[in-house]
Amino acid sequence: MRISLSDAGKRFNREWIFRKLHYSFESGNSYAITGPNGSGKSTLLQAIAGALTISEGKVTYQLNGNAIADDAVFKQIAIAAPYLELIEEMTATEFLSFHGGFKPFLPNHTIPEMLTVVGIEKAAHKQIRYYSSGMKQRLKLAQAVFSDTPVLLLDEPTTNLDASGSAMYLSLMEKYAKDRLVIVCSNDPHEYVFCSQSLDIMGYK
Numbered sequence: 001m002r003i004s005l006s007d008a009g010k011r012f013n014r015e016w017i018f019r020k021l022h023y024s025f026e027s028g029n030s031y032a033i034t035g036p037n038g039s040g041k042s043t044l045l046q047a048i049a050g051a052l053t054i055s056e057g058k059v060t061y062q063l064n065g066n067a068i069a070d071d072a073v074f075k076q077i078a079i080a081a082p083y084l085e086l087i088e089e090m091t092a093t094e095f096l097s098f099h100g101g102f103k104p105f106l107p108n109h110t111i112p113e114m115l116t117v118v119g120i121e122k123a124a125h126k127q128i129r130y131y132s133s134g135m136k137q138r139l140k141l142a143q144a145v146f147s148d149t150p151v152l153l154l155d156e157p158t159t160n161l162d163a164s165g166s167a168m169y170l171s172l173m174e175k176y177a178k179d180r181l182v183i184v185c186s187n188d189p190h191e192y193v194f195c196s197q198s199l200d201i202m203g204y205k
């Protein structure tokens with residue numbers, strides 16, 4: 001998978017968040033998008049995900065050398081981000097099962113196994129509304145990381161996680177980031193320690 005931005009720019013009202021961004025993201029690599037609070041990391045990630053229309057330039061997607069239509073892109077991308085809501089009325093088991101109906105999970109991974117890996121197996125049948133913020137974050141990571149997609153987008157992946165949760169996240173990356181295209185938006189070097197490439201959004205103002 002290859003995601004290319006050419007001359008990409010995004011403006012909210014009169015303010016350019018980023019501009020003249022030429023960059024290609026390729027499978028087998030992990031990228032960090034860095035920059036201070038409010039600099040536009042999440043905005044850029046949303047543009048990469050195809051969830052936000054850019055104001056100028058182009059975002060294109062290629063799988064094995066073939067262009068992917070914009071409306072087929074979502075099947076290729078899994079994302080975990082603070083602004084993406086869980087369905088609070090569901091249990092974690094129901095939520096992952098519902099999600100798996102749209103986007104299959106990696107083969108040979110059952111829902112109980114996924115919940116065990118992220119450490120919330122005891123709450124498998126508890127409604128998400130009663131989860132702590134760290135438990136919700138663990139569920140978001142499970143949903144994204146175990147999706148069978150070539151692209152994995154993570155915005156502030158260790159938000160609300162304790163030390164064991166942060167270690168769990170890094171071991172997930174060690175196991176499930178290889179061969180995929182992973183992009184992490186972060187201010188915290190611990191979250192992107194495994195990334196080989198980094199893009200400082202302040203260079204595109």
Ligand SMILES: Nc1ncnc2c1ncn2[C@@H]1O[C@H](COP(=O)(O)OP(=O)(O)OP(=O)(O)O)[C@@H](O)[C@H]1O
Pocket residue numbers: 012013017035036037038039040041042043044187
């Ligand atoms: N829908 C919107 N309408 C107007 N302005 C917006 C909108 N979304 C984001 N912004 C602005 O765009 C800028 C970049 O926000 P963004 O959330 O992308 O930054 P960030 O680098 O991810 O920040 P943080 O590190 O705090 O998460 C901010 O000034 C923000 O107020």
